[in-house]
Amino acid sequence: MQMYLTEMAIESFSLTNGYSFQCAMSIRAKHMHWFRWACSGLLMLLGCLVASQAAHAASVVWVVCSDRSTQYEATVAAITAELENGGVARSEVVVAYLSDPGTIDPSVLNSGKLIITLGSEALAKTLVRDVRVPVLATLIPRGSFESLVKEPIRKPQAPVYALYLDQPFGRQLDLLHLALPHAKRVGVIWGNGSAGNQLALAASAQSRGMDLVVGRAAPDGSLAQGLRTITDDAQVLLAIADPSVFNSATLPNILLATYRAQIPVLAFSQAYVKAGALLSLYSTPEQIGFQAGALARSVLGGANLSHGQYLQEYTVGVNEHVARSLGLTLDAAQLSERLKRLERKP
Known part of the structure; x- marks a missing residue:
């Protein structure tokens, strides 16, 4: 009987410890699997960081x-x-x-x-x-x-x-003269972002026999008085790339007021021509990117460059509907070619 109990105890011990061993092995395997997964994830993260730093x-x-x-x-x-x-x-x-x-x-x-x-x-x-x-x-x-x-x-x-981004004043005024040769009173509305260019535009206008009709944005941003000055005295409005004056909120009122006064607008983007400006003089993203890439190459090569440059390539846009309403016949391609010939002259 004692021997039987001893054998039972030994068997029970063996079974119990065998089960415990199997459980321990199972738990260890699970832990090893998690450990391998964690290490793999950590290595991937480190790899990404190293790759990012290398880039x-x-x-x-x-x-x-x-x-x-x-x-x-x-x-x-x-x-x-x-x-x-x-x-x-x-x-x-x-x-x-x-x-x-x-x-x-x-x-x-x-x-x-x-x-x-x-x-x-x-x-x-x-x-x-x-x-x-x-x-x-x-x-x-x-x-x-x-x-x-x-x-x-x-x-x-x-x-x-x-x-x-904006075109040189001389180029803009030359386009105005080519498209509207009788327009001598050029309107402009100055704002906080453009007032520093007044002397440069005045000099360009004077050298071409043009007079400036100047309107100004009010301190509170209102354009009412400045726009009234333009519609009363100017023959054409030159839009300046100043977001405090020309933006999505002010553009409809400016175009409506000038259209009613039969005053054509020369703008600085294709979108403005589509919105109702007669003319636009602008550079496309491709033209801008090409020249920017060329300048970047020069900087990387150690070239001595001026700190500010204007775009060399540009595009002329015409709103034909507005042109007809003003009794004008204008061709964008012809204007562009004539303007480029004019710039090539010594």
Whole structure:
């Protein structure tokens, strides 16, 4: 009986410990599986971080965009293509957006050799950082660029260049003369973002025998009085790329008032012609991107450049419906060709 109980105890012990051993092995296997999964995930994360750091380290050009609009995307594509033509690999061009976390981290931006900004907001937020590589600003009017770089909080440690979005005043006035040879009184409305260009426009107008009819935006932003000055005295309105004057909120009233007064408008974008301006003089995203890419190549090559440049290539737009209502027959292609011939003259 004692032996039987002893055998039972031994068997029970063996079964119990065997079960415990199996459980322990099962738990260990599960833990090992989780451990392997965790290690695998950690290795993948480290790999991504290393790859990201390697990409940043290998970057030559950072392109910082204010937003993801179609215009910006087309400009980026043209910049990248032109850089590739100059030997900069696509993998060395990093495109970032202000909405992306860490986009304007100085340690990231300074990892390259050049920063290209698209839009005023991208430049403004880049310049307040401790940027130590050259910056090329694009898609920004001259007035906005000059205001930003003069602000005391913006102290870049490297040169800042600009490719102005607006066209030179001489080119705009020459187009006005070609399209409307009898228009001598040119209206303009100045706002906070453009008032610094008054002397330059006055000089260009005087050299062409034109007089300026000047309206001004009120301190509260109202354009009523300034627009009344234009409709009373001007023969044509030259729209200045100043968002405090010309924007989506003010444009309908400006175009309606000038249309009723039979005053044609020369604008600075294709969208304005579609909205009701008679003429536009602008550069397409592809034209802007091509020249920006060429300038970027020059900066990377150590060329000595002027800090601000105007666009060399441009497009003329005509609203044929508005032209007919004013009794005019205008051809955009012919105007563009005549303007380019005029600019080629010594």
